[in-house]
Every structure is written in C-alpha cells, then in structure tokens.
Amino acid sequence: MAAPKLGDIAKRAGVSIAAASIALNNPDTNRVSATKRAEILRIAEELGYVPNELAKALTERRTRLIGLMVPLKDPIFFNHFIAQVLGGIQATVMQRGYNLLIYSPTGKPGRFTRDQILESRFSDGLIFINTRFCLTRDVAETIRELDRAKINFTMVNSYYGRADVNYVGVDDPALGEAAAQYIAGRGHRHIAFLSGSSDLPTHIHLLKGLRKGLAEAGLELTDRHIGCTGYDQARAYEILDSWFAEKRARPSVVFCGDDQLLMHLYDYVEARGLKIPDDLAVVGRGNIGVISMLRPRPTSFTIPAFEAGKLSAEMLIDSIERPETKKRRVLLPFTFYAGETA
Missing domain, CATH: 1.10.260 (434 Repressor (Amino-terminal Domain))
Structure with a gap:
C-alpha cells in the first residue's frame, strides 16, 4: 500500500x-x-x-541539521574533553529540535579539506571544535574557508584571533596566571611546564599566564623547564628524566597543559617508582571526568566542557533562527579543584 x-x-x-x-x-x-x-x-x-522531511527542508531552506567538525586522528569519543563538549552540544540540539551530523576528517591533522567544508553547507550551521592538532595557522585558515563558503558556524576552544566569529572557550592566560599564583603560594620555587607543542594556541597563552603569575611572585619559569612532548609518551619520559636528573633547581612541581599530558605524567611516576606529591607535586588543566579516574586526585583547574558544548550550540542555533543576532565571544570561568597532588 x-x-x-x-x-x-x-x-x-x-x-x-x-x-x-x-x-x-x-x-x-x-x-x-x-x-x-x-x-x-x-x-x-x-x-x-x-x-517528507527533505521536501520540507527544500521548501523552508533549512535542514534542521547541525554539523560537527572535530579534527582528531582518533575517534572523538576516546577524548574525554571532546566527549563532554559533544554531550553539551547534543543536549541543546535535541532541546531545540535539531539533529547532529558528525563529519569525519580526511585531511591532515588539525584541518578539514576544502571539499569537506563545502560539503558541510548541507547543514544549517557548523560547530568546529579546535583540538591539540590545530595550530594557530590551521585555525586561521579554517575560519577563512568557512567564511568563503558562507557557512554559519561557532568555534569552540583555543581561538585567540581577532576575527568576528561566534566563539566559546576558556581564558587560558588567566588560568595559567591562577595556576602560577597557587603554585607560588604553596612554597614552590622551581616550576616546570609540561606541554604538547609550542605552536599550539593553548600552549602560547597558558605560558603567557604562567610567566606573568610567577613574575609577580618573584619567580621565573626557565626555558629548560618547558617541555613539549608532541603528545608522545616516550618523549614525555625523556623530558621528565632530564628534569629529575638535575642536581640543582630540580622542579618540585609540574603544571600539565591538558589531560593527556597529565596521564603521561602519572604513568611516568608509576614506572619510575615515585610518589605524588612526596617526590613531585602536580597541577593540571583539564576536566572533571579525567580527574575522577586518577589517584591521587590531581589538583587541577577544570574546564566546563559540557557547558561549552551547550552554549556553542545555543549560539549557533540562535544565529540560524535570527540571522541578525550579533556574534559573541564567550570565555567561560574555570574552576579550581584542590585535589591531593599539590
């Protein structure tokens, strides 16, 4: 029938x-x-x-689809931060009567190809989440491609440029400064910063805040105590071994730039038979999901990933339904979690 x-x-x-x-x-x-x-x-x-939803979409010139682009080499659900952001996005998308379409990257790490960006025009709008693979130049080029394609989008995480875009993130310079103030206040004088890459926007702005906060306390973060691992565990071990081999000015505390670096540090401490915080104090920047899995619980400045996802979707859908809506740049507050490691 x-x-x-x-x-x-x-x-x-x-x-x-x-x-x-x-x-x-x-x-x-x-x-x-x-x-x-x-x-x-x-x-x-x-x-x-x-x-007939397709016919309806053609008539209304709207598909009620929100596209999601996350330039990661690994499945996005393996990344705790991305998974929490995605949960927030999905909550808003469902509430507002839209569906979510996830695009898989095929270009180089940190980027989607121009063809993929053009294909995303099928959706009403796009949420782009910057990851640890997105260098400053990658983010800038992505914004240019999205603007050329006239795609309505919101960007999440690690963008510090001046383009007029919808953006949701965290104030990393302020977070770095707060971490430095806490570390100095606990009596530490030799501090190290474990990071992924010196080209990452997050690294640049955390370092700016760390150095400012330490300078205010009369302390210095030396270049030899800034370790960029490239997110390679073996390289992380080499850096940490070199710090522990120092006779003078050996770091008494390490600030980790994100969750993966924090887990590399925990693995290193276990492999070398060390104890946190007896042999080394640790302060992290990450999300509560990872903190809850580690023992001892890391002292951390946590990022509201779920809230960032919710707000990014709200901003995008508002701009879809009301094109006259002005673009917004929102920096969400981070939270200090005392933990047991510093």
Whole structure:
C-alpha cells in the first residue's frame, strides 16, 4: 500500500494542498481555522501520514541539521574533553529540535579539506571544535574557508584571533596566571611546564599566564623547564628524566597543559617508582571526568566542557533562527579543584 501523501489529506479534508501544508507545519497559523486544522491533523493521524522531511527542508531552506567538525586522528569519543563538549552540544540540539551530523576528517591533522567544508553547507550551521592538532595557522585558515563558503558556524576552544566569529572557550592566560599564583603560594620555587607543542594556541597563552603569575611572585619559569612532548609518551619520559636528573633547581612541581599530558605524567611516576606529591607535586588543566579516574586526585583547574558544548550550540542555533543576532565571544570561568597532588 502506497504511503499517504499530502494531497490525500487535502482531498479528504476538502481543502487545498497548500492549506493542508499550512495546518500541519504551522501550529500558530491563523490562515486555517482552528476547527479545520484539528480535522486535518486527525485525518493525517488516521492515514499514518509522515512528512517528507527533505521536501520540507527544500521548501523552508533549512535542514534542521547541525554539523560537527572535530579534527582528531582518533575517534572523538576516546577524548574525554571532546566527549563532554559533544554531550553539551547534543543536549541543546535535541532541546531545540535539531539533529547532529558528525563529519569525519580526511585531511591532515588539525584541518578539514576544502571539499569537506563545502560539503558541510548541507547543514544549517557548523560547530568546529579546535583540538591539540590545530595550530594557530590551521585555525586561521579554517575560519577563512568557512567564511568563503558562507557557512554559519561557532568555534569552540583555543581561538585567540581577532576575527568576528561566534566563539566559546576558556581564558587560558588567566588560568595559567591562577595556576602560577597557587603554585607560588604553596612554597614552590622551581616550576616546570609540561606541554604538547609550542605552536599550539593553548600552549602560547597558558605560558603567557604562567610567566606573568610567577613574575609577580618573584619567580621565573626557565626555558629548560618547558617541555613539549608532541603528545608522545616516550618523549614525555625523556623530558621528565632530564628534569629529575638535575642536581640543582630540580622542579618540585609540574603544571600539565591538558589531560593527556597529565596521564603521561602519572604513568611516568608509576614506572619510575615515585610518589605524588612526596617526590613531585602536580597541577593540571583539564576536566572533571579525567580527574575522577586518577589517584591521587590531581589538583587541577577544570574546564566546563559540557557547558561549552551547550552554549556553542545555543549560539549557533540562535544565529540560524535570527540571522541578525550579533556574534559573541564567550570565555567561560574555570574552576579550581584542590585535589591531593599539590
């Protein structure tokens, strides 16, 4: 039996196809009487009518799809931060009556290809989450490509440029400064910073804050105590071994730039038979999901990843539904978690 069409409903209700469409798709309309609209809805239910969403999208010029781009080499659900951001995005998307479409990267780490960005125009808008693979030049080029393609988008995490874009992130210079003040206040004089890459926006701005906070306390973060691992565990071990081999000015505390670096440090301490915080104090920057898994619980400045996801989706959908909405740059507050490691 053929699926019922809009024309079948219109014929039984004694109205035009246009009137039936208005009644089904516009609950607040006054172009069809309340009595007639109730009759049309009843007939549609009796016939088991299912709207053609593609046709509806073409008519409204809207698909009610939100695209998500996350330039990671690994599945996004393996990354605790991304998974929490995604949870927040999904909560808002569902609440606002949209669906989520995830694009898989095929270009180099940190980037999507131009063709993929152009393909994303099928969705009503795009959320782009910067990751540890997104260098400053990658982020800038992504914004240029999205603007060229006239794609409505919101960016999440680690963007410090001047482009007029919807953006949700954390104030990393302020976080770095707060971490430095806490570390200095605990009496530490020799501090190390474990990072991923000196080219990452997060590294640059955390370092700026760390150095400012330490300078205010009369302390210095020396270049030899800034270790960039490239997110390679073996390289992290080499850096940490070199710090522990120092006779003078050996770091008494390490600040870790993100969750993966923190886990590399915990693995190193266990492998070398050391104890936290007896042999080394640790302060991290990450999210509460990772903190809850580690023992001892790391002293950390936590990032509101779920809230960032929710807000990014709200900002994007607001700009879709109200194109005149001004773009916003929102820096969410980080939270200090005392933990047991510093």
